[in-house]
Amino acid sequence: MAATIRDVASAAGVSASTVSRAFTAPDLVGEETRGRVRDAAQRLGYLPNRQASGLITGRTGNIGLVVPDLANPFYTEILKPLQSRARGADYELVLTDSEEDPELEPVLVRRLAGQVDGLILCSPRMSDEQLADLPAGLPIVTMYREVPGRPCVLVDYADGMEQVVRHLVALGHRRIAYVAGPRGSRAGALRREGLQAAIGRSDAELVEIGHHPPHFDGGGAAADPVLASGATAVIAFNDLVALGLLAMFTQRGVRVPAELSVVGCDDVAITAMAGVPLTTVSVPFARAVRNAVDLLLATIAGNDAAPRPTRLPTHLVARGSTGPAPR
Amino acid sequence: MAATIRDVASAAGVSASTVSRAFTAPDLVGEETRGRVRDAAQRLGYLPNRQASGLITGRTGNIGLVVPDLANPFYTEILKPLQSRARGADYELVLTDSEEDPELEPVLVRRLAGQVDGLILCSPRMSDEQLADLPAGLPIVTMYREVPGRPCVLVDYADGMEQVVRHLVALGHRRIAYVAGPRGSRAGALRREGLQAAIGRSDAELVEIGHHPPHFDGGGAAADPVLASGATAVIAFNDLVALGLLAMFTQRGVRVPAELSVVGCDDVAITAMAGVPLTTVSVPFARAVRNAVDLLLATIAGNDAAPRPTRLPTHLVARGSTGPAPR
DNA sequence: AGTGTTGCTGCAAACGTTCCCACAATGTTT
DNA sequence: AAACATTGTGGGAACGTTTGCAGCAACACT
CATH class of the missing domain: 1.10.260 (434 Repressor (Amino-terminal Domain))
Incomplete structure (x- = not known):
C-alpha cells in the first residue's frame, strides 16, 4: 500500500x-x-513508518498527558499550548483521563508507558508512594505537584494567595472565607498554607468552609455556609467553585461585589466571560506547559535536567467580583 | 530492558x-x-510491544482526533466521552489541533495517518475538495459535517433553530437578530438555513449581523450592531458569542432578558454557569461521540458501515436569558 | 609507491511481534 | 487397518526501519 x-x-x-x-x-x-x-x-x-523505526530506536514519537478530569477547564486549558509545543518538536500528543481515580492512575501510566517516550502527569490526588512507584525508566514530568527526583513544574499558589489577601485587606475586608477543595489535593494544601500564612501576617481572620468538589456545583453547595459565616469576602478553591458561588449568590439576591467579594483561582478562560468578571489568581498556563514539555524533552534526550522543581509566579487579576467591604 | x-x-x-x-x-x-x-x-x-505487533498487523491501537481549536469549549466538550469510549475499546486517543487552518488540516491528517487506525475529524472549514482528497484507505468519521462516502455524525441544527424561533415568537418577539459565525462554516450554514426557514413560516423578521469570529470577543464586537438593529431578541452563532454579547450588554446597561433576549447554540458546559444562565440549543455531545467512535471502530473492523449519516436531534434548553418581548 | 584519511555507500543483522506452514499425537471415520 | 480430521505446538519468514561494519574511491601526505 x-x-x-x-x-x-x-x-x-x-x-x-x-x-x-x-x-x-x-x-x-x-x-x-x-x-x-x-x-x-x-x-x-x-x-x-514510525512503528518500524521505533522498533529499532526504541522511540515512539508520542508524549502522553494524564489528567484527572478532561471535563475540568483547568486541565483542558493546557491542551492547546501543549499540543502546539509537542507538534513543534515533532511529537504527537496522547491523552488520558484518569477519572479522578488515584488507583487508576498508576495503571494508566503503566499502560501508556510502552506507547510514549515520556509523559506529563497532572495528578493532584495520587499518594507519594504511588508516585514514587512509577516505572523509573519512563521520563515523567509532573505538573502542579512536587515529586522527589523527577522534574516538575510548580506554581507559586502561596504567593498568589498572599496577593489576594493583601488585595482584600486593602479593600477593608477583615473576615474572609475560604472554600476548600477536595480533601487530599496537594494544590489545595499549598493554597491553604499560603492563605493561612498571609492571614497570619494581616489583621484579618479566616473562616474555612468544609471540603467541596472542585466543580461549579461544589460552589453552589458552599454558598449558604459562606453567607452564614458572616464573611465579607470569599476565596474559592478554584474558578469553577467561584462561579458556582457567584451563581448561587445571584439566586439568593446577594449582590457581588457590593455585599460580598468573590475571588477564584487559576484564571481559566471562562472566568473573564462570567456575568461578573471574576477576580482571580492567574496561573501562567502557557509558560507552565512550555516548561513542562521542555523538561520532558530534555529528560527524554537523556540530559538529566536538574530535577529541581521549576516554580512559576502567579499574579492576582483584579476584575469585577471584588470591591470595598460593605460598611 | x-x-x-x-x-x-x-x-x-x-x-x-x-x-x-x-x-x-x-x-x-x-x-x-x-x-x-x-x-x-x-x-x-x-x-x-505495540510497535512490533503493529508492524505485522498494520494496527496501531490509536485513534486520532482532529479539531480546529482546542481552546474552544465546543471541541473540548467531546474529549471526555471520547477518551472514555476509546479506552473502553482499548484504543489510545491522539489529539491534534489544526489551528483553524483549513490548509493545515490535510497535512495533519496525512501525518497522523501512519500513527492511527482511524480518525475523527471536526473540520468545519475544510473545502469539499480537500475532504474528498484525504487518503481513501484511512477510516475517517467526520463530525458536524457531511462527507459523501464517509460515515459521519450530524446534528440537526435546523430543527434546533426552528425550536428557538417558536420559543421566541411565543414570547412575543417579532424582530430577531442573528449573529453569524465565520464565513464558510458548514454548521453555520445549516443553522442559518434552518433559521431562515423557521422565520419564513412565522410572522417574525430576521436581521443578520455580519460575520464574527466564533469566540467571546466576536460576541462583544457584535453587541452594538445588534442593539442598533432594533431587534428584541438575538440568536448567536454559538454559546461563546452569546456570552460575549451578554457581557457587552451588561456593560452597556442593557438588561437581559428584560430588554433583550439572548440565545446561544451548543450548550457547552459553561453556559449554565454564566451570570445569566443562557437559553441555548443543546447538542447531545456524549451521544454524538459515542456514535462517532462506534462508526469508526466498525469502519476499522472493515464493516463498511452504512455511510448514511447519523443525524442526532437537538433541543432547546430555555434558561434565564430569554423572556417576553419588551413593551 | 605506500600508507593514511576522508567521504560516501551498500550489506546484513537486528528490533519484537504475528502468522503461515509443518508436524506430531490423538481421535474418528471407513 | 488404513485413511483422514482435529488439536496443540514449534520453526521461521515476514513487517519497515536503523545502524555497525566493511568496501571503495579519491585524495593527501610522507
Missing part, C-alpha cells in the same frame, strides 16, 4: 540504508544523492 | 509463537499451557 523505504531506494537508484540516512542523518550522504532521494520520496509520497 | 515475548516463552517452557497465541487467540492453545504462559507473563511484567 504505502511506499516503503525500499520503494524509494529503488526509485532513486540507491540502497535502503542511504534513503534512511538521507532523512535521519543528512550530512552522511552526498549532496546529489540526497537530492535524488528526496525527490523520489516526494514523488512516491513516502512517509517513514 | 522490558521483558519480551521470548523471555516469557523460555520462562514458560514454550515457544514464542505459543505465547503470542496465548494472548491474541487463546482458544488455539491448550488450557494448561495457557495458564503457564499467563503466569510467566505476569511474573515478568510482560506487556506486548
Whole structure:
C-alpha cells in the first residue's frame, strides 16, 4: 500500500540504508544523492513508518498527558499550548483521563508507558508512594505537584494567595472565607498554607468552609455556609467553585461585589466571560506547559535536567467580583 | 530492558509463537499451557510491544482526533466521552489541533495517518475538495459535517433553530437578530438555513449581523450592531458569542432578558454557569461521540458501515436569558 | 609507491511481534 | 487397518526501519 523505504531506494537508484540516512542523518550522504532521494520520496509520497523505526530506536514519537478530569477547564486549558509545543518538536500528543481515580492512575501510566517516550502527569490526588512507584525508566514530568527526583513544574499558589489577601485587606475586608477543595489535593494544601500564612501576617481572620468538589456545583453547595459565616469576602478553591458561588449568590439576591467579594483561582478562560468578571489568581498556563514539555524533552534526550522543581509566579487579576467591604 | 515475548516463552517452557497465541487467540492453545504462559507473563511484567505487533498487523491501537481549536469549549466538550469510549475499546486517543487552518488540516491528517487506525475529524472549514482528497484507505468519521462516502455524525441544527424561533415568537418577539459565525462554516450554514426557514413560516423578521469570529470577543464586537438593529431578541452563532454579547450588554446597561433576549447554540458546559444562565440549543455531545467512535471502530473492523449519516436531534434548553418581548 | 584519511555507500543483522506452514499425537471415520 | 480430521505446538519468514561494519574511491601526505 504505502511506499516503503525500499520503494524509494529503488526509485532513486540507491540502497535502503542511504534513503534512511538521507532523512535521519543528512550530512552522511552526498549532496546529489540526497537530492535524488528526496525527490523520489516526494514523488512516491513516502512517509517513514514510525512503528518500524521505533522498533529499532526504541522511540515512539508520542508524549502522553494524564489528567484527572478532561471535563475540568483547568486541565483542558493546557491542551492547546501543549499540543502546539509537542507538534513543534515533532511529537504527537496522547491523552488520558484518569477519572479522578488515584488507583487508576498508576495503571494508566503503566499502560501508556510502552506507547510514549515520556509523559506529563497532572495528578493532584495520587499518594507519594504511588508516585514514587512509577516505572523509573519512563521520563515523567509532573505538573502542579512536587515529586522527589523527577522534574516538575510548580506554581507559586502561596504567593498568589498572599496577593489576594493583601488585595482584600486593602479593600477593608477583615473576615474572609475560604472554600476548600477536595480533601487530599496537594494544590489545595499549598493554597491553604499560603492563605493561612498571609492571614497570619494581616489583621484579618479566616473562616474555612468544609471540603467541596472542585466543580461549579461544589460552589453552589458552599454558598449558604459562606453567607452564614458572616464573611465579607470569599476565596474559592478554584474558578469553577467561584462561579458556582457567584451563581448561587445571584439566586439568593446577594449582590457581588457590593455585599460580598468573590475571588477564584487559576484564571481559566471562562472566568473573564462570567456575568461578573471574576477576580482571580492567574496561573501562567502557557509558560507552565512550555516548561513542562521542555523538561520532558530534555529528560527524554537523556540530559538529566536538574530535577529541581521549576516554580512559576502567579499574579492576582483584579476584575469585577471584588470591591470595598460593605460598611 | 522490558521483558519480551521470548523471555516469557523460555520462562514458560514454550515457544514464542505459543505465547503470542496465548494472548491474541487463546482458544488455539491448550488450557494448561495457557495458564503457564499467563503466569510467566505476569511474573515478568510482560506487556506486548505495540510497535512490533503493529508492524505485522498494520494496527496501531490509536485513534486520532482532529479539531480546529482546542481552546474552544465546543471541541473540548467531546474529549471526555471520547477518551472514555476509546479506552473502553482499548484504543489510545491522539489529539491534534489544526489551528483553524483549513490548509493545515490535510497535512495533519496525512501525518497522523501512519500513527492511527482511524480518525475523527471536526473540520468545519475544510473545502469539499480537500475532504474528498484525504487518503481513501484511512477510516475517517467526520463530525458536524457531511462527507459523501464517509460515515459521519450530524446534528440537526435546523430543527434546533426552528425550536428557538417558536420559543421566541411565543414570547412575543417579532424582530430577531442573528449573529453569524465565520464565513464558510458548514454548521453555520445549516443553522442559518434552518433559521431562515423557521422565520419564513412565522410572522417574525430576521436581521443578520455580519460575520464574527466564533469566540467571546466576536460576541462583544457584535453587541452594538445588534442593539442598533432594533431587534428584541438575538440568536448567536454559538454559546461563546452569546456570552460575549451578554457581557457587552451588561456593560452597556442593557438588561437581559428584560430588554433583550439572548440565545446561544451548543450548550457547552459553561453556559449554565454564566451570570445569566443562557437559553441555548443543546447538542447531545456524549451521544454524538459515542456514535462517532462506534462508526469508526466498525469502519476499522472493515464493516463498511452504512455511510448514511447519523443525524442526532437537538433541543432547546430555555434558561434565564430569554423572556417576553419588551413593551 | 605506500600508507593514511576522508567521504560516501551498500550489506546484513537486528528490533519484537504475528502468522503461515509443518508436524506430531490423538481421535474418528471407513 | 488404513485413511483422514482435529488439536496443540514449534520453526521461521515476514513487517519497515536503523545502524555497525566493511568496501571503495579519491585524495593527501610522507
